[in-house]
Structure formats: C-alpha cells, structure tokens
Amino acid sequence: MSEVKISAEVRTEFGKGAARAVRRENKVPGVLYGHGTEPVHVTLPGHELLLALRTPNVLLALDVDGKSELAIPKAVQRDAIKGFLVHVDLLLVKRGEKVTVEIPVQAEGELAAGGNLLEHVLNTLSVEAEATHIPEAVTVSVEGLEAGASILAKDIALPKGSTLVTDADAVVLQVLAAQAEEPAAEGEGEAAEGAEGAEA
Template identity: 30%
Template sequence: MKTITIEGQLRTELGKKAARQLRSEGKVPGVIYGGAKEISFTATAAAFKPLVYTGEFQVAEVKVDGQSYKCILKDLQFDKVSDSLNHVDLLELVEDKKVIATLPLRLTGAPAGVKAGGKLIVKMKALKVKTLPKFLKESIEMDITNLDLNENVRVEDVKVENMEILNSPRIPIASIVMTRQLKQEEAEAAKGKK
C-alpha cells in the first residue's frame, strides 16, 4: 500500500490564536489520535497535499519529534471562504486495534449489459469497512462482468476477507440501465410482432 511521509513539528501552543498564527505561516495544524496518547502537531500545507487531494486510500507516516506514527486520514476541515486546508485529523494505526476506514471501490470487467447496449450507472465509489490495520488495502475490487441489463449489484454482493462492511447491505453500488435507443428498438420490435 502507498505510504506518504509527512514531516511535522510538535505543537506547544494550542488554541485559536496559535492555530491562526500557524495558518498565516502556511502551516496546517493536525492531531493524531487513537494511539497511546493524542499528539498535536503542525506541518506545511504542501506536505498534506498528496494525502488530501487524491481519490486513493493511503497511509501517512508522520514524523514528529524523532518519532514515527503510521496513520490514516480521518477528518479534514477547510476554510469556508478560501477553501484552504485548515485542520487535519489522523487516526494512528495500532496493530491489534480495529479501525474504521473508507476504501475506494474498483469495478472491474466489461458488463454483459453494456455490451447489449445498456449504460453503466455507478452509484457508490467507496465502502466503509472495519478491520485490523494489517488487512487495509488500497481498494476493494469487484468484478461486474456478469451484470446484465436492468440488473444491479448491491453492497451485500461485495465479498472481502477479514473486513466487516459497515454500509447498509441493500444499497445499490452499480446498475445497468436501458438506454433510450434500446427502449425504442424494443418498442419497434414489439410493434412488428403484432
């Protein structure tokens, strides 16, 4: 799995005034929690870019005060006006402690319904899972080769080992819908039979 290294400094002063001062210097305050203790740190906005502005699931290795913490992104806060990154919450990965993470969903294969003239509609791009850190992966793959016209695939159809999927099982992930042209062709074919 892809790991991004972020060099950070320990924050000594906490509070709004200190955070505002850090942001004016181009730094972003952050917190690492979930481990033995909570760590407040700061890093440059550029250091967070590869972790924040991506659709991929990645692990961040944050180096603060000579110590290294393996973390995943938990929450982000952006400025309402400038849309710049304001704060980052990271969750430390502890070997024997389960974590909740949102993993991207990769649909593979060419669906039979698309080959028959249908259109693939993707309704979900990620799944929320609960698992041990060692089972985390970049994405969850799902083969949709057998998906036919007017069929859909739901969360309950996803099979992954060592992970508990937290999304509702009946939510559709993707479906193949009939295109307008295919509907017209079927209607004309039905008229021709009468």
C-alpha cells in the same frame, strides 16, 4: 499499503488567526487523537501531506517532536474553491489493530450493448481491516451486465483480511436502462405548435 513518513510539530496556538498563520507557512493544522489519549494539536508540512492524501486511507508514520506515531486520516477539510488543505483529523493506530474505514469502489468492464448507464449508488464500502493493511480500493467487474442488474455489497469480493461493515444487502452498483428519446420528441412537438401559433 505503504507508509508515508511525515514530520509533525506540536501546536500550542489555537483559533482562526493561528490557523491562518500556519497555512501562510504552507503548513496544515491538524489534530491527532485516539487510544483514549488527550488530543494533540499539530502542524504538518502542506505539500508532503497533500501528496500523501492522494492515497485513500494512507498510513502516516509521524515523527511528532521526536516521538514515532502511526495514524490514518479520518477527516480532511479542503478549501471549497482553491482546494488547498484547511485542516486534518488524524486517528492514532497500532500495528495489528483493526480499524473501520471507507474504501473506494471502482468498476471495470463494459456493460451489455444498448447504451445503458451504470449508477454508483455507493462510492465507498465501509470495511474493517488491520490498520497497517488497509486496502486502497476494491474493484468490481460489470462486464456484460444488462439493464436492471445490480451488485450488492455482499457480492463484492474483499481483499484478504478485510471484513464488510456496510449492510450486506445494500445496493452498490446498478445498471439503468438507456433513456428513451420521447422527451426530446415532445419538446420538438411543442416547438412546432409554437411556430404554428405564431403563424396564426
């Protein structure tokens, strides 16, 4: 995974009013913590951070008032309506250190014919990986799977250097049988009955 360099400034004013003032400058308030150190309140450039966070578990190379730090996002708050960044929690990491993160599960391939549906029971897997080599996602083939088939966490091949943390027997993907059209037929029957009642 690539590192994204971002400059951060130490923040000394707190509270909702101060946070709103930061966001008006197109910056994002955040907290940098980890390794037993006192949390450091920072502000980060909004546009650069937004672009960086498009990559899951992105590794941020932060310049905090002239001091270099590595961090990964642990909690990102966005505005529910407009989607802009409200606040971000960043976890300090070191090269070679193992961290536990959530990585997205991506399915590829076509199910067996029959109009069956693929259900994502889990959208992410929890894995342990080196902080500087966190996989962006894991891809699972569902090619030719029939209704009733399921893929467990332990069935998924993880990238080298990653260890599964999610329960090995947890269902990640399952194939559901195509819905029968009986409910629609019942609805049509009720409509017909209603028409008959109206005529009577």
